[in-house]
Amino acid sequence: MAEERIGVFVCNCGTNIAKMVDGAAVVKAATEMPGVEVACAYKYMCSNPGQELITRDIRDHGLSRVVVAACSPRMHEGTFRKAVERGGINPYFLEMANIREQCSWVHDDPAAATEKATALTRASVQRVTHHQPLEKRSVPMCPATLVIGGGIAGLTAALELADADQQVYLVERQAQLGGNVARLDLTAPYLDSARDLLRDRVTRVTRHPGIQVLLESQVVGLQGFVGNFRPTVKIGTGELLHLEVGSVVVCTGYQEFDATRVRQYGYGRLPDVITSFELEAMLRRGKVETRAGKTPRHVAVVHCVGSRSREFHPYCSRVCCMTGLKYANEIKSAIPEAYVSNLYVDMSAFGKGCEDFYKRTAEARTIFLMYEKNQAPEIRLAGTDPEGGMLIAMKERLSGEEIEIPSDLVVLMVGMEPRRDSDEVARLVNISRDKDGWFIESHPKLDPVATTTDGVFIAGACQAPKDIPDSVAQARAAAARILAKIHQGMIAVDAVYAEVLEAHCSGCRVCNELCPYTAIEYDEVARRSHIISAACKACGCCAAACPSGAIQARHFTDQQIFAQIEGVL
Amino acid sequence: MAFEPRIVGFLCNWCSYTGADLAGTSRIKYAPNVRVIRVMCTARIEPTFVLKALSEGADGALICGCHPGDCHYVEGNYKTMRRFAALKRVLRTYGIEEERVRLEWVSASEGARFAEIVNDMTERTRKLGPSRVKVQRAADTAAR
Numbered sequence A: 001m002a003e004e005r006i007g008v009f010v011c012n013c014g015t016n017i018a019k020m021v022d023g024a025a026v027v028k029a030a031t032e033m034p035g036v037e038v039a040c041a042y043k044y045m046c047s048n049p050g051q052e053l054i055t056r057d058i059r060d061h062g063l064s065r066v067v068v069a070a071c072s073p074r075m076h077e078g079t080f081r082k083a084v085e086r087g088g089i090n091p092y093f094l095e096m097a098n099i100r101e102q103c104s105w106v107h108d109d110p111a112a113a114t115e116k117a118t119a120l121t122r123a124s125v126q127r128v129t130h131h132q133p134l135e136k137r138s139v140p141m142c143p144a145t146l147v148i149g150g151g152i153a154g155l156t157a158a159l160e161l162a163d164a165d166q167q168v169y170l171v172e173r174q175a176q177l178g179g180n181v182a183r184l185d186l187t188a189p190y191l192d193s194a195r196d197l198l199r200d201r202v203t204r205v206t207r208h209p210g211i212q213v214l215l216e217s218q219v220v221g222l223q224g225f226v227g228n229f230r231p232t233v234k235i236g237t238g239e240l241l242h243l244e245v246g247s248v249v250v251c252t253g254y255q256e257f258d259a260t261r262v263r264q265y266g267y268g269r270l271p272d273v274i275t276s277f278e279l280e281a282m283l284r285r286g287k288v289e290t291r292a293g294k295t296p297r298h299v300a301v302v303h304c305v306g307s308r309s310r311e312f313h314p315y316c317s318r319v320c321c322m323t324g325l326k327y328a329n330e331i332k333s334a335i336p337e338a339y340v341s342n343l344y345v346d347m348s349a350f351g352k353g354c355e356d357f358y359k360r361t362a363e364a365r366t367i368f369l370m371y372e373k374n375q376a377p378e379i380r381l382a383g384t385d386p387e388g389g390m391l392i393a394m395k396e397r398l399s400g401e402e403i404e405i406p407s408d409l410v411v412l413m414v415g416m417e418p419r420r421d422s423d424e425v426a427r428l429v430n431i432s433r434d435k436d437g438w439f440i441e442s443h444p445k446l447d448p449v450a451t452t453t454d455g456v457f458i459a460g461a462c463q464a465p466k467d468i469p470d471s472v473a474q475a476r477a478a479a480a481r482i483l484a485k486i487h488q489g490m491i492a493v494d495a496v497y498a499e500v501l502e503a504h505c506s507g508c509r510v511c512n513e514l515c516p517y518t519a520i521e522y523d524e525v526a527r528r529s530h531i532i533s534a535a536c537k538a539c540g541c542c543a544a545a546c547p548s549g550a551i552q553a554r555h556f557t558d559q560q561i562f563a564q565i566e567g568v569l
Numbered sequence B: 001m002a003f004e005p006r007i008v009g010f011l012c013n014w015c016s017y018t019g020a021d022l023a024g025t026s027r028i029k030y031a032p033n034v035r036v037i038r039v040m041c042t043a044r045i046e047p048t049f050v051l052k053a054l055s056e057g058a059d060g061a062l063i064c065g066c067h068p069g070d071c072h073y074v075e076g077n078y079k080t081m082r083r084f085a086a087l088k089r090v091l092r093t094y095g096i097e098e099e100r101v102r103l104e105w106v107s108a109s110e111g112a113r114f115a116e117i118v119n120d121m122t123e124r125t126r127k128l129g130p131s132r133v134k135v136q137r138a139a140d141t142a143a144r
Helices: A023-032 A048-061 A073-086 A100-104 A110-128 A152-163 A179-183 A194-207 A276-285 A320-334 A354-364 A422-429 A468-488 A510-514 A541-545 A558-568 B016-025 B047-055 B076-094 B111-128 B132-143
Strands: A006-011 A036-042 A065-070 A094-098 A137-140 A145-148 A168-171 A211-214 A218-225 A228-234 A240-242 A247-250 A254-256 A273-275 A298-305 A339-344 A367-370 A378-381 A390-395 A402-407 A409-414 A416-418 A456-458 A490-493 A498-500 A520-523 A528-531 A551-553 B007-012 B034-039 B060-065 B101-105
Touching (some): A006 A048, A110 A558, A145 A152, A320 A339, A510 A541, A541 A551, A558 B034, B016 B034, B047 B060, B060 B111, B076 B101
Parallel strands (some): A006 A036, A065 A094, A145 A247, A247 A456, B007 B034, B060 B101
Antiparallel strands (some): A254 A416
């Protein structure tokens, strides 16, 4: 190996590092390490003068490698890579030693902290010797998009992309578009008709020349990687359709909680206990009635069915509170003499216009009865006649009394839950699910529609319970992200990925199945495996598994890690 | 001089390394005996990394990754779990105490947990005494 000329730059970070780690001692030790040309300490290495110190020393001393002993690489690795690049050498010729977060801040013995900082610096010096120059690369981006799910989110994403003149394939399992919103009557809090919201979108999507709608179809396979996905869709006729797209938007929505699971509500057993979706169907038909065809006088709306419970789902389904109030309004409009009560745990009116809606409804239209979380009311027949009305027994929290109220119709506000096949979908497009089964976004606050798989986005209630405006916002956000990528034409691929040293590959295919991103292809002719660098996320799993040592995890090679191990000891 | 164990830590970038950084930003104090090497995923860790550490004089090795189900790379930590079992079998055949290697799940929010694990591991390794590989190596060097 050619002699490297290494520069070691120790940061004092004001007193953050200096008060526990003796920077001068680390510098002195570093000077003795093999290959080290210069070593120095500075008060703030990340400051402009600190960075200039590095770039100047690279030029003045002809440094070929740089070690910065400072904060966590998660903090400033990017900063120092740029500084190193400005100095005229490859940005990956940098290694950081974390002597702040994992040293000066967590130890209270200066001698031990200094010794550890020296060991970490030595490990970095030994590692950086083995660094290879890496170059960022880019691959072309296919401008078509696959949208999975034809509910409000899917329709919105498809329109947004197609209106920007991009090709969209919209795959819907059902025979019609609209998803769960197509089952609703009015929407809270402005009481707009769901039908009106959908009609225009469905018509535009169906007629749009840029959108190919595939009804009664299902995505059964997804190969490839960002910019270059190859989905397989099974269409109504059973035929397989092979597509080429650059991005995927998953808008698979939710399913409603199965109300039979809450035994004390008697759903399925008591004829006049219905779910919110069954009430929506009645409202759409224009007639609210009991099973026997009578007009109900007492209607009870029970909230949090399956949601916010120890036994079922711990999370809040977000839309039921306002929907329950909407029922109070709709039922009172249909049957002015009816008494509507809302049996609730907490009333969440967090959205725009919702608090006003709550106040208006509370003033005129409904009686609120509060029950304790995990102490759900019990519903039973008032007499022996199944059609003779019911009694609801509950402990009312505000009055503290055990009460019983009569009811001719009980509406269960069934919560949202991940679709039964959400794990299959997750595996198909290679995204993760959280503990409740919802798809996980890349960052809960700053990257809410991207996923850990580049090029795969999520929108709507498949990510978590959500109302129509939030679903629409997510769908448009996903479309905007995709349009930005299409606009660039090429996709930058990180320089850190694994590669097969083909001369060493025995073609055993052990790595093929291990890759979580199906990034490893097998060449039947050459009998060798090959890694698609754009699809590789650099976890290094294949490199660790290769029995021939033929896979190199760039920037995390065996040699680099071995050198680091020797250095820390 | 009292025996101070040297432990090599292998931490995944996304959960455990971030968790260890959080211990720092939270100024949680813990023993200085564990020296950390960052990998993108615990699935990158070959059993030979641990063997290399032990043969270079480490008294123990600590592997930390994302909790099962939370792996940034879908399921790398499950693969690590299986490899770890194999590693332990190898150590047994060499007569190295199993307690010298440890696999723990530390999320990005578990700075305190990381500190506890480091302290506990340091204490237990201290009780085990120097690794026999290290003792043998010192003896070999002296004989030479």
